[in-house]
Amino acid sequence: MYRQFLKQAWHQLKENRLLTFISVVGTALAIAMIMAMVIVQRVEVEPYAPEVNRDRTLYVKWISAKTDAGGFSNSALGAKTVKELFARMTTPEAVSAYVGMESNALAVGSDNTLMTVKMKPADDKFFKVFEFSFLAGAPYTEADNEAGLPKVVITETTARKLYGTIDVVGQSIRLQYKDYTIVGVVSDVSTLASAAYAEVWMPLSSTGIGSFTYLDGVLGVLQVAILAKSPADFPVIREEFERLLVQYNESLREAEVTVNFMGEPDTQIVYNNRKWANQPPDMKAFYWQFAIVIVLLLLVPAINLSGLTLSRMRKRYPELGVRRAFGATRGELLGQIIMESLLLTLIGGVVGLLLSYGSLFLLDEMLFGMIGDVSLSVTALIDPAVFGIAFLFCLILNLLSAGIPAWRASRLNIVNALNA
Amino acid sequence: MIRMILIQIWNERKTNAWLWAELLLVFVALWVVVDWTYVNVSTWCKPLGFDIENTYLVEMDVLTAGSVGYRSDTETRSDGQDLLDVLDRLRRHPEVECVSYSLNSYPYCGGNSWQYFMPQQDTIVFSRHVRQVSPDFFRVFRYENIDGSPSESLTNVHEWGKLIVSSNFWDARYPDGKDLLGQGFYISPDTTQLFTVAAVTNVVRYHDFDANNRYAAIANLSESVVATFSENNVPMLHICLRVKDGTKAGFAERMLQESPDYNVGNVYIKAIESFEGIRDNYLLDDMNAMKNRIFIMAFLLINIFLGVVGTFWYRTQQRRGELGLRMALGASRRGLNAALAGEGLLLLTLAAVPALLVCFNIGVADLLGANQLPWGVSRFAVDSLLTFALLAAMILGAIWYPAHQAMKIKPADALHDE
Structure with missing residues (x-):
């Protein structure tokens, strides 16, 4: 059954190349941006030689x-x-x-x-x-x-x-x-x-x-x-x-x-933000800013993809109506649609990962603003944790963008759908 | 026309709602980024009031007992006197134009000193950045006299009891600064020594992202004061020099190799850095923040582009029949294009109205910072217009392709479809 879903989904995506392309690029960009932000953030706190004990070091400046x-x-x-x-x-x-x-x-x-x-x-x-x-x-x-x-x-x-x-x-x-x-x-x-x-x-x-x-x-x-x-x-x-x-x-x-x-x-992250001798850093503002940017990076493409998925769904209302009239259950339709989105997000996610690492290699200097000839190897930052975080974001993005339209499409009145 | 487009938008409200919500969110986010960029770029573009091309910072240190070549026979001469001799030798270097010394005053210097100034004519007191510099400092960094005369005119009048101030030194009273010339000020709380303004310079900004530093230069570091400096004070003095225009690249490296010839007594040159390097280092954090925000701005714009392409692609595909029919009835391609574009722009306007309300409140709530540029109608207007223009450009670009595709259809085919 999942193979059937997958086949159908793949076919749908091929059918509408522009929308597929847009969805993939949208997802990829979101993933790439978030990855880049996480990696830049990690450089600030992650241990690397010689500061390998950053997680258990406290500083007094x-x-x-x-x-x-x-x-x-x-x-x-x-x-x-x-x-x-x-x-x-x-x-x-x-x-x-x-x-x-x-x-x-x-x-x-x-x-x-x-x-x-x-x-x-x-x-x-x-x-x-x-x-x-x-x-x-x-x-x-x-x-x-x-x-x-x-x-x-x-x-x-x-x-x-x-x-x-x-x-x-x-x-x-x-x-x-x-x-x-x-x-x-x-x-x-x-x-x-x-x-x-x-x-x-x-x-x-x-x-x-x-x-x-x-x-x-x-x-x-x-x-x-x-x-x-x-x-x-x-x-x-x-x-x-x-x-x-x-x-x-x-x-x-x-x-x-x-x-x-x-x-x-100070712990490492507070230490990084403690710039002035006469006042403690405003960590609350720092975290808020970071959170707002991440949410924004997540929300904008999510709305985007939801809109696109909805567009695509509406075009397919008659088809869905016919299938329901012939006995397809809501679960089946929902599964089908979610599978499609999952596939899209997965492709987008992989492209995004490649894109983010590619851009990190290319923009190494731009992102980290290195001075001198001592440069940090980006490969050191590629590890399962970053992949995990990125895919978690993939998943949230996927659920946000596919879940709502899919739920709406599956609740569609059969007669209305056929009429559409 | 607008009414018709509005009806169209209403009829497509289900898909439009997504686009509208996205536009609303992105408008606010983009507006904040645009504001930040506008404020910083406009600050960046203002004249700095100084010139660091061909200038170098020379770091000095003093040999201590135990150092190789330490001389204990120099007790009759202070390290300060030796330092002055080093400066004289530097001045005679064929590539060097002028040499200055100063405290906490050179461009992109992290430190700064402040003093309270009290006008002779008034009882108010205000705090201003104080530059403790030697006369040639003005020539090294080419400070600009507001009367247009060359920086030598500043060097010539820099002496004890005189002040050289920026034109915004007391901008509350003298907005353009011309009338500051000849005014007397006390450095609070000492009211025995009066300082008179001997020259007024253009505003000298503290760094590229700082908008309006207000300073006064005083001549409290005469050569006779420096001559009394001990080994502890000498390394703290900042030596800056300008090389002649057209000097070959690599001056710092060449000079460092020659530096032993310039050392006197126990005073030696330990580093020479170009001010371009010092600036890049100093601005690193700000430049990185700038890059980050430009990335975010590009990201938001690309998303809007993709969202609009997607939505309108589907829509124009759906409406091919309608568009064909209208063409058959005499509507021009141009007119139809305009109608679609109008739809996009109107949707943007509908999102912009509530978005601007939010933006205005963000501004009024002072969440944006007003150090570089005070919040006001003009800042709000520029931000809003820029944001609108950016989004409109994205939308028009995104509508063009699907509309173009849809209108390639022949009216007959469209009617046939119907």
Whole structure:
């Protein structure tokens, strides 16, 4: 019976090529748009190297310090705040402090060519929270970081540009006119992985910028990433953080300073949206906007396809009437019509999937606005979950567009249908 | 004629209802996107008030104890003095036209400083963006004097006790800014030092999507102040330079390789970036948002196109007999085409009326943002006309093909069908 449905449906679709074409293109476009939006959204929160632990990482970017004299300072974190607040946390697996914004550094290559690279001083835990793929060597150790030893981890591209090879572990590199020893070479990092991104990383106190603080170390240039054992630990971690914060503020009383974190630590998506130091992000507006756009992308083609299906149905009312007069049940007619739409949506869905991946490959740069030559591989984003989401949307679209006209057609009065 | 089309539309109300609902929904959505695009594009097209072509940002740093080549014998000279020497060397570079230093002032700089200004003649106080710049800053970015004279005219009058302000500095009182010249202002709360306006420039926008930044430039960073700078202050000063027109590409790379020759004492050049790169970086988020919305706009329009083609295809097919009959009775193809097009446009108008009510309320409710362009009748009118025109173009394009197909029929065949 389903084969019969399928055959009939296929025939119907061939009969009316323009409408079929329009339906397929309409569905395909809707699927492609939604897929593209989901993928762009996923890039924001999905883990990829080296930020592979995004789902169980919490971030702290800003601190707001209020002095009793009445002033506010909103800034990145200072070394004292890291040491006396974050380093004391025991529930997380690891807590890393690093300079929030990468900065330019001057590097001198083997043949004395100069090059500007992006540097990000970071502690040793940085390489626990973010899992870099080491092509050679290893990260610097806790002792290296404590002592501020001039050791450095560099990216593959930096190594190649400066030395022409990645076999450089143990070699010396001149950064900011200071000689560092290369201890590791890692794969390049996408600029989209903004927390981990840089081209060279070295112990915090080996540089002037890494140890820069003010307001007695409460404020500075650092950012913190907290790696939980699992996302389920987030509430416990926040609880511990709040408790330690009370103690920290207690200890700052003498300095007449009170700090607060405006809702931090943040999960990945909130962290992405936290742009300003002086106000928390409006996540509600963010979600609403996203939801409205998705609904719009879904609703407009759904109305479109419903209209088309209805047009097609009306043309076939006489046929349906005759079939009912000869004993076809409502269920049979309904099944037939739904099958037709399902077929259409399926074809549209497949075309849409191809279209979205095709366009992602083509428009990679346009969609993600990449800077530099480090680009994220889109293939990494093709996985069953995205397919699943897309097909779920297919299904909703299908039901919306076929269900209503089909239901109406099946309830048609036989005599009226024959008359039409 | 319109009455007849209305009757036609009513007779086809069942299929028209879908199209009408879709048009209504899309009209509102498209209107919002069009508004956003219109506001941003019209802002983008306004003059920036500065010119970043051939300009570069030079980042400096200071060697510290332990650095290779660190000199401890320079205690008699401050790092600030060394910095000024570096600037002098840069000025003598054959490709360089002029060099400036400033704080939080260069285009696409994330930071900014604000001060309260109090007119000498008045008791009100207003907050304005303050640019702390050296005189050559105006030449580097080619700020425009409103009297049309070249930017040197700004450089020449930039000194302590004087202000150079944008023409919208106090637009509430002086809308065109000409009469600001010679006015006195205090920087609140200090009323001992009076600053007089020595020159007025065209509006300088903060970035391409910002509409009306109001600024005053003050000359509080004289060379004698910079000469006292220590190793902590030197890296914070922003060095900007302009190269001569027609300089070969790749200046930043060439200059970086030559940079050791320009270093003085412990002050060294660590990076040179073109302002085009700085701008692209700064505007990345805005540009991505723009692209996203253009995609959504295209998507909505294509859907309308498909919907209209589909609906009218079926309809004209159904009405081939009727159309043939009318042609046999003397109606011209043109007239029939017009009738079908009229049907589409009238349907759009019927959807547009309630849609515009919704849109107007969205505008009045201040959901669109009024930073770049205040909400008003003209914005509403432009948005609405643009939206209507876009949708009308889609509808006419979509009706043309099915109508053309339907009218290819010979009147005799049509009558025969009947």
